[in-house]
Amino acid sequence: MFNIPKVKLGIVAVSRDCFPIELSEKRRAAVVKVCTDKNLEISEIKVTVENERDVLKALEALKNEEINALVVYLGNFGPEGPETLLAKEFGGPVMFAAAAEETGSNLIGGRGDAYCGMLNASYNLALRKLSPYIPEYPVGTADEIADMIGDFKNIARILIGLSGLKIFSFGPRPYDFLACNAPIKPLYDLGVGIMENSELDLFESYNAHANDPRIPAIIEEMKQELGGGNVYPGILPKLAQYEITLLDWMENNLGAYKYAVFANKCWPAFQTQFGFVPCYVNSRLASRGIPVACETDIYGALSEYIITCATEMPATLLDINNTVPKDMYDENRDKFEGYKQNDLFMGFHCGNTPSCCMKNSAMSYQRIMHSLLEPGKEPDITRGTLEGAIRPGDITFFRLQSTADSVLRSYVAEGEIIDVDPNSFGGIGIFAIKEMGRFYRHVLIGKRYPHHGGVAFMHSGRVLFAALKMLGIGDVAFNRPASMLYEDENPFK
Incomplete structure (x- = not known):
């Protein structure tokens, strides 16, 4: 990194x-x-x-x-x-x-x-x-x-x-999917730089990299990484061109800063104009210490970078996505031992998690976008995800976020990924966090956090919590044990 x-x-x-x-x-x-x-x-x-x-x-x-x-x-x-x-x-x-x-x-x-x-x-x-x-x-x-x-x-x-970080963002969030938007003023309070750009800036730069002589070498790297999972080799030239575009943008625009992350709009016009989905490139850059948050999630990119610095390991950004069905819970009680059903959830994204953090992975296509843009057709412009089960082991879920009135707050919750097949699509895993049901209600919902969470692939709560205190973050939430009520939790159960 x-x-x-x-x-x-x-x-x-x-x-x-x-x-x-x-x-x-x-x-x-x-x-x-x-x-x-x-x-x-x-x-x-x-x-x-x-x-x-x-x-x-x-x-x-x-x-x-x-x-x-x-x-x-x-x-x-x-x-x-x-x-x-x-x-x-x-x-x-x-x-x-x-x-x-x-x-x-x-x-x-x-x-x-x-x-x-x-x-x-x-x-x-x-x-x-x-x-x-x-x-x-x-x-x-x-x-x-x-x-x-x-x-x-x-x-x-x-x-x-x-203190040396600049965030590059491309494009505003869609009108009907505004959840990750947040004021940028607190970034200045942290000493973090922000450079907001249009999707047209990115598109222009991407087109300028057509036939770049570095593309064949990047394609070979991708082939080596994907191995038998190179299901759609025809999309690799576009992905390689895009990767070079982002790396050159970073190098040419760092200015007075030393480090950079990206928060990029990735749908719906991205597929029709660029001709692919960028998830696999996002995963590759994250594995090198350059998180690329999807959906223009500026604070998601910031959270991933904090995790990367804390652990010296790649991080990922996932949706806190769906519940674990009762039949799946019942069939795997031995592996879920010690956890209630509502301690479990599935963390998912289209395919941005680095391959080194996956149990298995292969190139695939974005099924949700495919149903919208290419219904009934062979995947073309929706190719480019890295799909598979996320590897089991210790994790920390983390996010630093600004409220609508520019107050920084955060959460830190340690848990693990369970080695049970999620039986679903995308980059996905079954996460277990003690008292997740209460944490979900009184922190994630109660404090208006968006659906994205940063994932560290180790227990790093002690370091993250201490760093947040030094940064002056007054509200740092965690998954409280059953014996400890949240401030707004109803004691009459």
């Missing part, structure tokens, strides 16, 4: 001048060693911050090392003014953590009181209006701190990625 940032971690130890600086430095070195043992690369900045002059030296060292994510480590109590000034002036994602005491046999000369120092640090961070990453329990041994830093690396990748 080349469309997500590389996080370069640095750790700076701080020491209050009435505590031994050697204690903080020794503990910092221990954290770095454990990180190295865990294959977590981190630069040990040898400047230990006791005062504001040290802050300037540390900032210079961080700049020289090209550090873009900073761990401020309280090896002892720490000086609250200088340590928070360091966080303020650093200019990138910052984590605060503190050392636990190592042994009961050394609690006189070897006691650091960082447990206490984190309290003062938090107060001073609030005075400076800073929102660093503070783990759920931010005090630990070297081994525990290293695990916290591992989470921070993924969180930092999200924040750095968003």
